[in-house]
Amino acid sequence: MRPVHLPPLExxxxxxxxxxxxxxxxxxxxxxxxxxxxxxxxxxxxxKKGLASLASDLLLRGSGTGAPGxxxxxxxxxxxxxxxxVDRDRLVVSAHVLAEDLELAFELVAEVAMAPRFEAGExxxxxxxxxxxxxQSKDDPALLARRNLFPTFLPPEHPYAAPVPGWRRTVQxxxxxxxxxxxxxxxxxxxxxxxxxxDARAEEVFTLAERHFGGWTGEAAPGPTIPPPxxxxxxxxxxxxxxxxxxxxxxxxxxPIDREDPLFFPALVANTAFGGGFTSRLVNEIRVNRGLxxxxxxxxxxxxxxxxxxxxxxxKNESVGELLSLxxxxxxxxxxxxxxxxxxERARRYLAGVYPLGLETxxxxxxxxxxxxxxxxxxxxxxxFRERVMxxxxxxxxxxxxxxxxxxxFGLVLVGDRDAILRGLEQAGIEGDLEDLxxxxxx
Amino acid sequence: xxxxxxxxxxxxRFPVIEHRLDNGLHVLVLSRRNVPSVSYTTFxxxxxxNEEPGRTGMAHFLEHMMFNGAEKYGPKEFxxxxxxxxxxxxxxxxxxxTVYFEDFPAEALDTVIDLESDRMRALAIDPxxxxxxxxxxxxERRYRVDNDLFGTMEEVLSSLVFRAHPYRWPVxxxxxxxxxxxxxxxxxxxxxxxAPNNAVLAVVxxxxxxxxxxxxxxxxxxxxxxPPAPRIHDAEPPAxxxxxxxxxxxxxxxxxxxxxxxxxxxxxxxxAVELLETALGMGDASILMQKLVYEGQLAxxxxxxxxxxxxPSVFTVFAELPPEGDLVRVExxxxxxxxxxxxxxxxxxxxxRAKVIARAALIGAFATHGGIAHALGEHQVLFGDWxxxxxxxxxxxxxxxxxxxxxxxxxxxxANRSVVFVEPEEA
Numbered sequence: 001m002r003p004v005h006l007p008p009l010e011x012x013x014x015x016x017x018x019x020x021x022x023x024x025x026x027x028x029x030x031x032x033x034x035x036x037x038x039x040x041x042x043x044x045x046x047x048k049k050g051l052a053s054l055a056s057d058l059l060l061r062g063s064g065t066g067a068p069g070x071x072x073x074x075x076x077x078x079x080x081x082x083x084x085x086v087d088r089d090r091l092v093v094s095a096h097v098l099a100e101d102l103e104l105a106f107e108l109v110a111e112v113a114m115a116p117r118f119e120a121g122e123x124x125x126x127x128x129x130x131x132x133x134x135x136q137s138k139d140d141p142a143l144l145a146r147r148n149l150f151p152t153f154l155p156p157e158h159p160y161a162a163p164v165p166g167w168r169r170t171v172q173x174x175x176x177x178x179x180x181x182x183x184x185x186x187x188x189x190x191x192x193x194x195x196x197x198x199d200a201r202a203e204e205v206f207t208l209a210e211r212h213f214g215g216w217t218g219e220a221a222p223g224p225t226i227p228p229p230x231x232x233x234x235x236x237x238x239x240x241x242x243x244x245x246x247x248x249x250x251x252x253x254x255x256p257i258d259r260e261d262p263l264f265f266p267a268l269v270a271n272t273a274f275g276g277g278f279t280s281r282l283v284n285e286i287r288v289n290r291g292l293x294x295x296x297x298x299x300x301x302x303x304x305x306x307x308x309x310x311x312x313x314x315x316k317n318e319s320v321g322e323l324l325s326l327x328x329x330x331x332x333x334x335x336x337x338x339x340x341x342x343x344x345e346r347a348r349r350y351l352a353g354v355y356p357l358g359l360e361t362x363x364x365x366x367x368x369x370x371x372x373x374x375x376x377x378x379x380x381x382x383x384x385f386r387e388r389v390m391x392x393x394x395x396x397x398x399x400x401x402x403x404x405x406x407x408x409x410f411g412l413v414l415v416g417d418r419d420a421i422l423r424g425l426e427q428a429g430i431e432g433d434l435e436d437l438x439x440x441x442x443x
Numbered sequence: 444x445x446x447x448x449x450x451x452x453x454x455x456r457f458p459v460i461e462h463r464l465d466n467g468l469h470v471l472v473l474s475r476r477n478v479p480s481v482s483y484t485t486f487x488x489x490x491x492x493n494e495e496p497g498r499t500g501m502a503h504f505l506e507h508m509m510f511n512g513a514e515k516y517g518p519k520e521f522x523x524x525x526x527x528x529x530x531x532x533x534x535x536x537x538x539x540x541t542v543y544f545e546d547f548p549a550e551a552l553d554t555v556i557d558l559e560s561d562r563m564r565a566l567a568i569d570p571x572x573x574x575x576x577x578x579x580x581x582x583e584r585r586y587r588v589d590n591d592l593f594g595t596m597e598e599v600l601s602s603l604v605f606r607a608h609p610y611r612w613p614v615x616x617x618x619x620x621x622x623x624x625x626x627x628x629x630x631x632x633x634x635x636x637x638a639p640n641n642a643v644l645a646v647v648x649x650x651x652x653x654x655x656x657x658x659x660x661x662x663x664x665x666x667x668x669x670p671p672a673p674r675i676h677d678a679e680p681p682a683x684x685x686x687x688x689x690x691x692x693x694x695x696x697x698x699x700x701x702x703x704x705x706x707x708x709x710x711x712x713x714x715a716v717e718l719l720e721t722a723l724g725m726g727d728a729s730i731l732m733q734k735l736v737y738e739g740q741l742a743x744x745x746x747x748x749x750x751x752x753x754x755p756s757v758f759t760v761f762a763e764l765p766p767e768g769d770l771v772r773v774e775x776x777x778x779x780x781x782x783x784x785x786x787x788x789x790x791x792x793x794x795x796r797a798k799v800i801a802r803a804a805l806i807g808a809f810a811t812h813g814g815i816a817h818a819l820g821e822h823q824v825l826f827g828d829w830x831x832x833x834x835x836x837x838x839x840x841x842x843x844x845x846x847x848x849x850x851x852x853x854x855x856x857x858a859n860r861s862v863v864f865v866e867p868e869e870a
Contacts, residue, residue, distance in 0.1 A: 001479070001529065001548050001550070002479035002548070002549065002649075003479075004479065027477055028806060028809060028810055029806070030806065030807065030810070060727065061737075068737070069727065069728060069733070069737055072726060072727035072728045073727075073728035076726040076727070076728045076729075076796060076800060077728075077792075077795075077796050077799070078799055079799030079800050079802055079803030080803065081726065096807075098803065098806075125737070125740055128740070128743075128765060129736070129743045129744075129765075131765070132696065132743035132763070132764070132765035132766070132768075133743055133744070133763075135695055135696050135765065135766050136695070136696050136743070136763055138695040138696075139592045139692075139693075139694050139695055139696070140591070140592070141590055142586075241693075242693045243693045244590055245585050245589055245590060246582070246585040246586060246589070246590050277522075277526050277531075278522045278526065278531070278532070279519070279522045279523045279526050284519070287579055288511075288519065288572070288575065289575060290575060290578075291574070291575035291576065291577065291578025291579045291582070292578070292582070293579070293582050294579055294580075294582040294583035294586055295586070314582070314586060315582065316581075316582065316585060345527065346523065346526050346527045347526075349526065349527055349528060349529040350526040350527075350529060350530075350531065352529055352548075353480075353526075353528065353529015353530055353531070353547055353548045353551070354529065354530075354531050354546065356478050356479055356480045356548075357478075357480055357531070357546050359478065360478050360810065360811040360812070361810045361811060362810070439695070
């Protein structure tokens with residue numbers, strides 16, 4: 001396999017602490033800007049869950065001296081886009097423009113990050129939209145299941161517990177003063193970095209960054225303390241949905257691994273062999289051999305301060321028990337026996353082979369650079385990634401399976417028909433603390 | 444601006460090699476060395492459009508079976524072989540097309556050619572896997588349609604917009620037809636539509652084009668061509684007037700889906716329809732986002748859609764409402780905007796905005812090997828010539844506001860409208 005490289009990365013830090021990263025690629029006349037603020041929904045106060053997410057929505061609804069929506073209009077008028085987003089660890093503002101509009105992108109990203117107004121009328125309207133979307137989520141069983149995954153596994157006070165957009169009841173309680181305080185405490189240059197990838201020279205990027213972000217001031221509040229996750233007994237959240245003919249199934253447990261752990265690459269390989277690739281054991285047993293589902297898989301989400309391993313699938317009401325039994329059986333088998341040499345080899349080659357596909361576009365390259373910065377990974381991370389995947393042996397992959405594949409009490413979310421779910425749990429012999437939620441309580 | 448366009452999608456920068464095998468397989472190869480991978484995309488001119496009542500969903504079901512064994516690579520071997528050389532695959536079926544694609548490291552090219560030519564030559568349908576795959580497809584239908592608000596509404600809309608054309612049934616097929624499908628149906632469908640003369644192959648990425656072409660020629664040339672696929676007769680009569688359906692769905696919020704029958708992809712007014720789609724719904728500053736979501740606060744989100752199809756397609760507007768939302772007011776607000784455009788056009792500023800956004804989206808599609816392979820193949824199949832993709836920007840530029848107005852007036856005629864809505868059940 002030919003080695004994969006990021007374009008040469010130029011770095012600089014502004015006097016106010018904002019870190020800059022520029023990677024030039026000139027194949028198409030496009031540029032992506034990615035401003036990363038290292039605070040996400042994990043800093044939302046109890047009772048105000050959804051604050052970071054609502055703030056990110058409102059960044060685009062009035063900033064500087066422009067009318068609400070002016071920023072979107074100006075960038076869309078030149079065929080560009082500007083977006084904001086939040087996850088548990090960070091808030092991002094990204095812009096995508098033709099190279100000739102680079103300065104406009106800098107101006108607008110800087111304005112929305114530094115000078116949002118959070119006007120009362122716009123705040124009220126945005127809050128109503130979020131509440132409406134949460135209402136609509138009641139009709140989307142997959143979304144409902146996903147949003148309830150962390151809350152099932154973590155206690156409510158855990159900073160990672162709440163869904164990023166919050167709950168209807170907590171979003172209602174967010175006022176303008178909360179948004180202003182969030183902005184003051186977290187959107188500070190020392191808490192942020194800017195990645196620019198595409199058809200732009202580094203010197204031009206640094207000059208524009210100085211011009212548009214040089215005046216950014218403010219000190220960031222300390223970040224949250226994140227306790228390690230874990231449960232004493234399995235917790236099961238049953239969300240009854242009227243007239244469902246299919247049940248959504250999600251399971252979550254801890255993945256006590258970070259990117260520097262010797263088990264990181266073995267964990268990637270084990271996850272791929274188990275539920276990551278299209279020829280994984282779970283796909284084979286649950287989908288191909290038995291036709292129990294259209295989609296089944298596992299994934300690792302290694303957040304800033306804790307990692308999680310999760311399972312996702314769905315099946316008709318009649319086969320909930322069979323699917324859960326198979327899942328538990330396959331987890332046990334993988335923990336005990338690990339994988340065959342052929343499975344390991346296929347997973348390694350698959351991971352190594354598809355790796356460059358995640359580094360094709362400017363946005364993907366910007367995201368990869370952001371990952372290097374956020375997790376302090378070192379410049380050889382990308383070029384060495386494939387060889388490190390290819391070096392994974394069977395024994396550490398089995399060790400990763402032992403650690404990850406639900407050896408300890410898990411969280412389990414089931415969205416669908418109550419009777420079918422209860423029958424399925426009984427059939428699979430799963431016991432734990434059962435929360436029986438109405439759809440209203442789960443949104 | 445002209446200089447930039449030339450630089451962005453100058454055909455000279457995309458030196459596609461085109462070759463047609465004696466058996467009719469149409470091959471396009473583009474060498475691109477910036478990322479060390481290859482995208483290999485096969486388009487078959489077959490979709491739910493080619494099905495018959497009682498056997499709906501066959502095109503999509505067959506797409507699933509294409510991963511379940513052929514002559515050389517038996518059951519489960521397709522993806523195992525591909526993943527073992529570092530590749531990944533997927534496929535989709537639309538109303539008009541069935542498309543298979545693989546992305547893989549350059550050194551896996553021989554394997555992928557072997558895998559793809561094997562299943563085009565000699566699909567072998569294992570009876571056991573046919574039965575389990577039937578259940579997989581039924582789960583997919585439960586997921587995408589039966590338990591999904593938009594999926595349910597869209598299925599109803601199609602049956603209102605189209606009365607005679609096969610576009611009236613869902614690509615995934617009716618549940619009872621999935622139950623009734625047989626292996627013999629699948630084989631017959633395969634034999635009828637999967638001949639090389641009914642396919643276009645686009646290969647983009649880290650390849651030597653001449654070498655790749657020689658290997659493709661060697662692997663595929665023994666596959667016999669078939670008779671031309673049966674022509675599809677479009678008997679769709681003119682719209683009889685507005686059609687309206689209230690869908691029963693256990694929803695917590697109201698939702699509204701409007702549909703208007705449009706034009707075939709290759710029609711000269713298609714660029715104007717695409718600019719209407721862009722102006723109305725693409726971006727936060729688009730017309731309907733502004734009127735319905737931000738200024739009017741009548742809906743929480745709105746989506747405008749129009750897929751390009753071989754025969755006249757459907758232009759859709761989907762509005763999601765808050766729980767207390769008023770369906771009548773939302774429908775009036777949408778109709779008012781569409782009627783205004785039908786009377787006055789978009790205006791120069793909105794038209795210019797739509798053109799630059801549509802142009803940027805096209806350039807963005809050229810950022811990946813897969814994006815390029817798709818754009819080439821789709822233009823070959825839907826417009827009859829892959830080179831059309833390099834004309835699209837100019838065709839957008841040539842659209843005048845008067846063209847948009849004329850097209851909007853004919854499209855958004857109330858008699859051409861179908862309306863599907865859902866109201867929350869009483870608490």
